[in-house]
Amino acid sequence: MAIDDRRERERATRRRLIVTTARALAEAEGWDAVTTRRLSTEIEYSQPVLYKHFAGMEQIAEAVALDGFAELADVIRTAGSAADSAGDALSRVARAYLDFARDHPAVYDAMFTRATTLHFATQDTPPQLGAAFAALSDAVGRAAKESDADTLTEVFWSALHGLVILSRTGRLREGYDSARLRLLIDQFTSGR
Known part of the structure; x- marks a missing residue:
């Protein structure tokens, strides 16, 4: 043995x-x-x-992606727990997400832009993906107080992902990162 x-x-x-x-x-x-x-x-x-x-490079990249999702979940949870209010938590979580994507571009690509067999929101979703989504959903749900926090989280995640990709590829004006993030957070926290 x-x-x-x-x-x-x-x-x-x-x-x-x-x-x-x-x-x-x-x-x-x-x-x-x-x-x-x-x-x-x-x-x-x-x-x-x-x-x-x-079996091949795709599976190796998926293993990198799974590690990335686990790390992202930890980063998001840590950022959210250091906040004074729900709105502050959402802002910190968003900033942490954007920083993670900036600091780990190849991992982020493995997670979101490379072809993969990883499935989101299904019975066979790997726990690392579920943990990242749950950490983000917790912050969104607390800030927005929505009854359908999952859908709202998908929209918030999509917005963050769009900011990552559009910023990385130079399609957004330089110098407005903070303003864009503040506007996004305001949309999810004001009037709710």
């Missing part, structure tokens, strides 16, 4: 190394630089070892 435990720990360690290395390469050079050949060179394991853990 001890040998099986050790093998499972080694397998988990190799899997973690693959995901961590893919993430680091993607953040440094973009997802096009992350190939199974490059990963096998970087981690000093053969490509067949990679394929024992992942």
Whole structure:
């Protein structure tokens, strides 16, 4: 039994190394630089070892995305818990979301822009995705006091995602980030 435990720990360690290395390469050079050949060179394991853990690059990127969702959930919960009021919590959560996307662009891409088999809002939604949505929904629900917090959260999340992508691609005026965020928060907190 001890040998099986050790093998499972080694397998988990190799899997973690693959995901961590893919993430680091993607953040440094973009997802096009992350190939199974490059990963096998970087981690000093053969490509067949990679394929024992992942069917291909899509599954490796999904593993990075799942880690990203877990991290985003933690970031959102932490930001919301440091607030004095529901409106302040929503503002802090939104800022934390935007900062996460800015600081981890390749992870954010794995989470939201790469093709994936990850499903949102279904029976087979991975817990990491559910946790990120729940953390965001908590802040939105407290601030807006809506009976359908999930739909409102989807709209808020969509707005944040739009700000991330449009800002990243230079499609929004520079210098207005704070004003846009303040307007978004006001729309979700005023008159409710």
